[in-house]
Amino acid sequence: MAEQPDFGRFDVLLLDIEGTVCPISFVKDVLVSPARLFIVLPASSTPLLLRLPLFVPSNAAEKKWLTFDGPFAQFPYALNVLPDFLAEQWDEPSFAGYRNAFPDDYRNDRSAFEAHVRDLVARDVKAPYLKALQGHLWTKGYESGVLKAPLFPDVPPFITNAHAAGKKIMIYSSGSVPAQKLLFAHTTAQPPDMSVVISDWFDTVNAGPKTDVASYTTILSHHPDISPARWIFLSDNLSEVDAARQSGMHSIPAVRPGNAPLPSHHPLSEFAVSEFTPASIAQAAAAIAAKTSA
Template sequence: MVSTRSTKRRSRSPATAPGPQPPTKKPARTRKKPGDRPLRSFNNVKIVLLDIEGTICPISWVKETLFPYALNALPDVLATKWDDEKFKTYRDGFPESARSSPGLFEEHVKDLTARDVKVAYLKDLQGYLWEDGYRSHAYSTPVYIDVLAWMDGLALSSATTDAQNTAVAIAIYSSGSTFAQKLLFQHIKDPAKPEDPTAVFDRRDIITAWFDTTNAGPKNESSSYTKIASELQRKPEEILFLSDNVKEVRAAIGAKFHAVVVDRPGNAPLSDADREEFQVVESFEQLDLR
């Protein structure tokens, strides 16, 4: 009998080559427990110069509470105080094209805020708008617990007669106006009473100097830090600068300051190169000032 099975060999499909594999995700960096974090030691530091946002309080609080409050308060201020003498000092700092009408002014403020442009005239206006929110207890400053403890420790150590010559002072350098800085320190939230909006305390007394981009200059330029050292009448190597921003820290180091990057939850992530280039702390508990 003749077989009815085909004599043709069945061709086999070639093995499918593996496609491109997705890049392997680097595991999220585990934050160390306080006791496991290395100390960062500094000798002969006389002044600690502090950034604010992302260093002593959360960036999220500034962006999610302060910025929206200013934008929400602005329309009423423009409707009722456009020609008010006090408001005009802030209004007239804006470009002429923006202050030609309340509507254009508001649009310009919204645009600058959305892009987080750190221009002095916007920062001055924000301080003006935030004042009412602080005074009405709409919000208060959530300073990190480790910062509060650190500031209390410095204040206590400098109160003794023996420590007068070795006491470490605190100064502030922020893109926010000096007026806004003082409001922030005047209305610090009491962590022991988180549910009470009126439970605040004033720590302006422990700050010896206030600097912003108007009286010091841009924070990314070394010349600004040189100017601050001159104003404080201190050698650059006697000043320690703390900030979450690597560009600011690099500029401070360029002026021969000691400088440290502060790595808080919610801050811009640091690259491996950043961690190689700079000293980094996650808490003020890691600071050892001798």
């Protein structure tokens, strides 16, 4: 007999970020109109919303579609503000640590420094000192209100209601824990700070690679009082879903706007959820349990 859907049996909702609770795609099919927010989605780490003073003629179509491609789309905000930021902060003690982390050839010349940053971004070089600078600039952008992290519309009520029902909300992302906290503290939700309902945070440092079963076992070990069967992990990555399930957790794949289609040959693809509601999650979990136990 098939297991009946029951969202109440889950005590922990473990959530991926990119492609699960917010968009993963580069800037694609983006709605732009005067004084509106438009999405800027880096290929790695934090998705962002950026408010731009764009002018759309009154006779233009209501929808203006823009597509950005190439590695510069990963660093839109940082590259845009970099010249003014360097002009203001170059000799400030608070910037010295970021500046001195760069190679000797660039740390003493502002123009060379900026050119080096742009070169690294153009070549998609993931240098640690570049990531540190990126994080610093993004922090300032978030705190100023210029940057906001976009969440899919169903995510804030889903998380808020689950938290109100006594469930623990936890995050597991390849982005660092500090970046996760920054993202959830500055979202497009109302109120914008969603970090207050998150009870724990995991990344590839404190848990491990997201496709390794051992990483989910490590996460479970942080909360030994909660049975693995009371956990459910939501992710757009089937390899991550498989790894979580092998640890004893329940896990469901997500298909969200902008994601690539899931491979049809994978046995769990047919159970992917496209919206986050207690009913959809419970039904998918029950269907997967029935299929895998048959």
